Amino acid sequence: RINGDRLWASLMELAQIGATQKGGVKRLALTDLDKQGRDLVVSWAKQAGLTVTIDQIGNVFMRRAGKNPALPPIMSGSHIDTQPTGGKFDGNYGVLAALEVVRTLNDHNIETEAPIEVAFWTNEEGSRFVPVMMGSGVFCGAFSLETAYAAKDTEGKTVGDELERIGYKGTEVPGQHPIGAYFETHIEQGPVLEDADKVIGVVPGVLGLSWYDCIVTGMEAHAGPTPMALRKDALQISTKIMQEVVNIGNRYPPYGRGTVGMVQVFPNSRNVIPGEVKFSIDLRNVSSELLDTMHNEILAFVDKTSKDSGLSISVERVSYYPPCPFHPDCVNAVREATATLGYSTMDVVSGAGHDAIYTARLAPSGMIFVPCKDGISHNEIEDAKSEHLEAGCNVLLHAMLGRAG
């Protein structure tokens, strides 16, 4: 069993770096605060006797030797960067749970066959620099190191320069680091476990995700003198599409998701009929077939709406992550560890992307979810119970031991 109090204490100590007034954390990727957070985790790793390697995109791997150095390491980790109004647990829990596994092995003088590694990946959140899951994305070859280096924040600072500045531009070529298997513990970021009153979520996979930008172009006109029949109201036409996005999500349960999260209205003035509306569409589902069906339905609806209204409507896919089923061996390792430890459990497909979807392209991967309060994350009020975090970490310990031997 791991030491739940020690895990909690480390989480709270790390959360002080970038702590916000409302109890959250603001520690954006590659800022001075990120450097402080990284330095603290690395110092803990060194205290635990781990060997630290940094790759060219700033991913950090902290290794506990195994009996057989030829075996690829059994790895666990996540990220320590946060949203601008982020919480204490998203990402940080996954990194510190992996560290707690190592500390527990040290306490008990357990030597594993394969090495054990704790990892944290650069810029998972994508708040300061896009794309999201940058470090793991470069690691698995989803996009190039050059693309990542060139990414700019709103002030024009690049990932390449900022990595150099905070001293985390390593020398190892990303992806050259061997991985035997990868496990990631994470707060669920949704309400399913809490709703069902279960402690451990076994994660069979991650929903596929399609992101779109939709622009409806009408005709800006004065709200008073323009009769209803002569209007080309871009917002009214947009509301039809916004509703269809949700209808499509509802049409393919239980994993269909349809969300409009971002809306910009032009000119956005009280007495002007909107001439242009730009909004985002987020569609998700568990299989490529279902996600393709949803994709086709939204395109067809936009097409029909444009014809019916006479307004020009563009919709462009801006991101796509295919559904990611995790490796049966890893999923079973988590399921069995949970059963051995006697925690209440259910399967929870991850609705959100995680670094594990990229490691899954290179090595068997799996995830362990624990409940978070009201399903809330990406929010300063994000919260989780110490006993749940401890349970998730115990499951991680046993799953990793099973793989590492």
Next chain:
Amino acid sequence: RINGDRLWASLMELAQIGATQKGGVKRLALTDLDKQGRDLVVSWAKQAGLTVTIDQIGNVFMRRAGKNPALPPIMSGSHIDTQPTGGKFDGNYGVLAALEVVRTLNDHNIETEAPIEVAFWTNEEGSRFVPVMMGSGVFCGAFSLETAYAAKDTEGKTVGDELERIGYKGTEVPGQHPIGAYFETHIEQGPVLEDADKVIGVVPGVLGLSWYDCIVTGMEAHAGPTPMALRKDALQISTKIMQEVVNIGNRYPPYGRGTVGMVQVFPNSRNVIPGEVKFSIDLRNVSSELLDTMHNEILAFVDKTSKDSGLSISVERVSYYPPCPFHPDCVNAVREATATLGYSTMDVVSGAGHDAIYTARLAPSGMIFVPCKDGISHNEIEDAKSEHLEAGCNVLLHAMLGRAG
């Protein structure tokens, strides 16, 4: 007949002060540019022999003496402040048409019984300082001079200080200036005249107007892990109300108007279900009864939507201008002048508020509309034909002569 070329030349000269690259004008109320515009108009008035009076809210009255100084003046005017991305004609036309009437009377040595006055009112647009139609509003007692003086722009500068700074804080008490009748020429700011191919709009009155702020409060949550059934999506509920606003406008033709022009989504992030949406509602109609019915219907719909969805929804009326029928004598004066001059014509109820709705509280008032290109105003591409502007000014001349004797 007035001199159409001279009118056009003056419009173009005034439009150079604050001219924008796209051919529009940016001359916000009480800025240095507004001062330059005011100085130019006042200099033209003095060249035309007019006597200038300025009141404490910066309204400017420019008087041509009549045979009978005891008679209250027949007044015409509008405003010369513009929207941030405004055009050359909105407001400016009304002021320079009145000046052109005076110049024409001078050309022909016509002496009227009653004095003739050209007026421009402070801050009609309300872009820099709210409320809109500030100068005429203070003049008719709709709100106090103190309220107006205290109004601040986004930099914290007040109307009182800015009036003083540009030298247009006069001494006359607002509202003490007598008015025998008031006429205002204006571009229609809508598509009705152009659509019907008519030159002169006789304006029987102005639509009443109710403005509301609506706030829908749901629950912010991650778009991926949150199943459709567990969401409180503030945007989806908002779209129902946004559509009903337009339905209500359509339900009470021909003058019903329902517009949502302004929308703010929180936190406005692609993968976050909106937790709060704030939007404006603009309802208009020609009678208080119809506007009250529309008011009751939107409140009832919001109430029902809140109950059905379980989300909290607030809707607050933030402005109300009752419908304003113009005085039959003034409406007839415009109608008869138009007939005499032989212009094609139709009645066009004004959908937008104008300074004339405030003068109408103190003196018989009326308006004359001319077409503007595509019905567009509050836009740099605002445009109008010289012959239409000339026609409107001829109608103004004859309507004023009829009243002034």
